Amino acid sequence: MSMDEHELIRQVQEGNEAAxxxxxxxxxxxxxxxxxxxxxxxxxxxxxxxxxxxxxYFKAGQFRPIAPLSSWIxxxxxxxxxxxxxxxxxxxxxxxxxxAAHEVxxxxxxxxxxxxxxxxxxxxxxxxxHPRYRLPxxxxxxxxxxxxxxxxxxxxxxxxxxxxxxxxxxxLKTRLEKAVAGGKAVL
Amino acid sequence: xxxxxxxxxxxxxxAPPHFEQKVMARVSLRKKAAERRPAALRLSLAGAFATLLxxxxxxxxxxxxxKAPVGVADIKKGAPAxxxxxxxxxxxxxxxxxLDYSTEVRSRSNGxxxxxxxEQVSYTTSKEILY
Numbered sequence: 001m002s003m004d005e006h007e008l009i010r011q012v013q014e015g016n017e018a019a020x021x022x023x024x025x026x027x028x029x030x031x032x033x034x035x036x037x038x039x040x041x042x043x044x045x046x047x048x049x050x051x052x053x054x055x056x057y058f059k060a061g062q063f064r065p066i067a068p069l070s071s072w073i074x075x076x077x078x079x080x081x082x083x084x085x086x087x088x089x090x091x092x093x094x095x096x097x098x099x100a101a102h103e104v105x106x107x108x109x110x111x112x113x114x115x116x117x118x119x120x121x122x123x124x125x126x127x128x129x130h131p132r133y134r135l136p137x138x139x140x141x142x143x144x145x146x147x148x149x150x151x152x153x154x155x156x157x158x159x160x161x162x163x164x165x166x167x168x169x170x171x172l173k174t175r176l177e178k179a180v181a182g183g184k185a186v187l
Numbered sequence: 188x189x190x191x192x193x194x195x196x197x198x199x200x201x202a203p204p205h206f207e208q209k210v211m212a213r214v215s216l217r218k219k220a221a222e223r224r225p226a227a228l229r230l231s232l233a234g235a236f237a238t239l240l241x242x243x244x245x246x247x248x249x250x251x252x253x254k255a256p257v258g259v260a261d262i263k264k265g266a267p268a269x270x271x272x273x274x275x276x277x278x279x280x281x282x283x284x285x286l287d288y289s290t291e292v293r294s295r296s297n298g299x300x301x302x303x304x305x306e307q308v309s310y311t312t313s314k315e316i317l318y
Contacts, residue, residue, distance in 0.1 A: 020214075032202040037197065042200060050209055054214055057214050122197060126194075142197070
């Protein structure tokens with residue numbers, strides 16, 4: 001953990017809101033993107049990201065500098081995302097038309113152009129992946145964390161994380177191959 | 188793995204504008220809610236204590252109040268029966284208690300009772316016992 005982050009979190013522990021604002025500014029895009037890749041819903045991702053930072057503020061006293069600050073923030077975000085996914089399973093699904101209209105709005109804050117067919121299939125495959133496997137795959141292949149860092153974030157053994165990443169990747173590969181073989185992908 | 192490289196090409200999003208302000212607003216709301224909680228707890232504890240105090244006072248006045256029995260002399264003087272005699276007077280307080288002896292007499296029956304009248308039939312005053 002950098003000295004700046006160490007000093008920032010120490011000031012947040014003392015109730016310094018300006019220091020907390022700096023942490024929010026530094027991590028907001030990463031956390032919103034991470035939660036979006038996990039949930040597939042931009043508005044939900046923003047809502048969860050806000051709640052993540054609120055919890056960072058009130059739980060700053062519990063942070064111990066044995067792990068990077070980023071791991072701690074991602075851990076809070078992951079727990080919130082898991083809870084939200086559990087709730088979402090009980091709620092009736094939204095129609096595809098609503099999702100399409102929503103994604104048009106989301107593109108206003110995106111960095112990349114609209115997905116091609118293959119990427120669309122990949123997103124669908126990612127949404128179909130169980131959260132247990134989706135979390136480590138997103139953290140590894142999209143956020144760039146190491147397996148040890150992911151193990152710290154998710155509070156699981158490194159061996160478990162390795163196995164889940166492997167299974168998650170295998171699932172995505174199978175789904176993509178089926179989609180390509182079925183001629184659904186438009187390249 | 189090629190597919191994992193594709194994952195990195197998935198659309199990335201950013202936080203919307205004024206994200207920090209919204210987070211700080213949430214933090215302020217949560218702080219205010221946290222401040223209100225101890226005040227509400229203090230008020231409810233004070234209310235509970237006040238209720239107990241009032242109940243204790245009322246209980247003492249209407250239920251637990253002890254009225255000392257009035258002595259015969261006081262009754263003759265015309266003192267009302269409900270007059271309270273101070274407990275710290277140090278004098279002996281007579282206790283008048285009515286008792287029902289009907290249950291004490293074993294041979295008592297509900298039927299007509301025989302009354303025996305002893306009548307002197309002789310005017311002699313001899314004290315010798317005659318067999």
